[in-house]
Amino acid sequence: MKIAAWLGCKDEAELIGHTIAHLRGIGVDHIYAVDVKSTDGTLDILQAEAGRGDLEVLTIDVEAEGPESEHRVAAEVMARATARGMDWLLFCDADEFWMPRTGRLRDIAGLEEADVIEARRYNVMLAEDGPCLRFPLTVDRLDEVLVHCPPPAGRGGWRKVLAEDPSIPWIRVVPSPKLMVRLTGVAAVQAGHHAVQQAGDAATPVKVTAPDALIAHVPFSTPGRFRLKVRNIVELHEMTGEPWPEGQAWHWRMFRDGAAETGVEAEFARNITAPEQRDEMRAEGTLRPLSELWGAG
Numbered sequence: 001m002k003i004a005a006w007l008g009c010k011d012e013a014e015l016i017g018h019t020i021a022h023l024r025g026i027g028v029d030h031i032y033a034v035d036v037k038s039t040d041g042t043l044d045i046l047q048a049e050a051g052r053g054d055l056e057v058l059t060i061d062v063e064a065e066g067p068e069s070e071h072r073v074a075a076e077v078m079a080r081a082t083a084r085g086m087d088w089l090l091f092c093d094a095d096e097f098w099m100p101r102t103g104r105l106r107d108i109a110g111l112e113e114a115d116v117i118e119a120r121r122y123n124v125m126l127a128e129d130g131p132c133l134r135f136p137l138t139v140d141r142l143d144e145v146l147v148h149c150p151p152p153a154g155r156g157g158w159r160k161v162l163a164e165d166p167s168i169p170w171i172r173v174v175p176s177p178k179l180m181v182r183l184t185g186v187a188a189v190q191a192g193h194h195a196v197q198q199a200g201d202a203a204t205p206v207k208v209t210a211p212d213a214l215i216a217h218v219p220f221s222t223p224g225r226f227r228l229k230v231r232n233i234v235e236l237h238e239m240t241g242e243p244w245p246e247g248q249a250w251h252w253r254m255f256r257d258g259a260a261e262t263g264v265e266a267e268f269a270r271n272i273t274a275p276e277q278r279d280e281m282r283a284e285g286t287l288r289p290l291s292e293l294w295g296a297g
Contacts (some may be wrong), residue, residue, distance in 0.1 A: 003105050003180075004086040006193070009046070010036035011228040013095035014221060019094045020055065021191050025136065027105040030084060031055040032094075033076045034064065040228060041272045042094075052170050056080070060090055062236060074189060082183045088117075090180040090210055091193035095219055096101060096121065098178075101212035101294055103139040108180075108213045115185030115205035116196055118177045120296070122147035122230070125273050126171060131218050142291035145216055148172045149293060151284045155177060159250050171220060171271040172286075181205075211295040226268045226282045228258045229274040 005028045009016055015114055023031055033046045033055055035082040046057045060069045060243065081089050090105070092098060098119060100108050110117055114229050125132040132146040151171060158173040176194040185205050188197040220226060233256045258267040273281070281287035 001088070001106055001111065001250055002084075002086045003088045003090060004030045004032060004077075004081040004084070005090040006074070006090060007031050007033045007094065009033060009036045009038065009042055009094040010232055011042055012225075013038075013041040013045060014225050015218065016042050016094045018050075018137075019092070019097065020049050022097050022135075022290065023090075024054070025090075025128060026100060026140075028090065029054065030086060031163060032080065034060060034073055034077070036060045047214060061117070065103075070136070071188070072272060076181060078188075082094070086183060090184055091178055092215070093226045095217060097137050097216045097218070098138065098215050099139070099142065099216060099290070105180075105213075105283070108210050108279050110208040110210060113206065114206035114208045117180040117213070118207060118209045119180070119213045119215050120177050120209065121175050121195070122149060122290065122293065123171045123175060124216050124218050125172070126220045126271050127278070128272055130272070131221050133218070134215060137216060143289045145290040146286070146287055147216065147290050148264050148281075148286065149174065149288050149296070158270050162254070163259075167273045171273075175217060175251075178207070193224060214290055215294055216290055220268065223265060223268050226255075227264050230255055230264050230267070291296040 005023050007019065007023065012019075020031065020033075031054060033049075035043055035046060035057060036254055037059065040045045043057070046055070049055045050057050059071055060073050062069055078089060088111070090098060098105070107118060125148060132144070134141060134144060137145070148171060153173070162170065162173070176192070178193055179189065179196065181189060181196060182205075190197055233252045237256065255267060258270070273287070278287060
């Protein structure tokens, strides 16, 4: 069984080296790094890593090609992976770290019978000195990785919760899962990589939520990285208007609007968990080590 990875990135020089090393460490055979015109040195790192032979660099130019450019590159990556003999394609961004319970992707339950593996994703707590995890991220360190795990949002989801109570910082939600797909069982993956598209009259892909694979998501780390993220969101909207369908990327709009209203530094600071907050959230169970969440609903 061979596993490839789509690695999406834009201005992620701070994390991208860790992400590539992590993918190799959990057993990814080939990485398709999809860069969206980075300007912070990310592309230099990717090109250096490509020299090892297990990583290819592709680019997306939204300004020239429009929002549909991601679909074109996704189809190209799936075709390249298939031609290379890959069986599965894992989707992640530079701030997402897939963690199988054993540390090996090939051990994930469901790989033999499923067409789609869904992995639950949790936001890593941001402390005053940075995110609550250390690299390399390995199975023996998961007790140290504190993640936000509030109760389910209910009808309307987290978008409705945050709209009704803007004081809740986005980092405290549970973001949508990400996917691995069997290349012979899935025609295409929707933007954002949270759902698949069925091909015509083809049978519905068999999807399972992995009880033994989680994703540690690091949306916030340093003010500098967040400033780049907000700048890129603003520029993308200026170039294309609202490039995402209703219901998608709403948190990006929230970051943009919050930064415009109170400033980038204040919007970043809202997502920091102070020590006294951490203790309260640990006591109530809404902040837990990643190692405790195997098999959680």
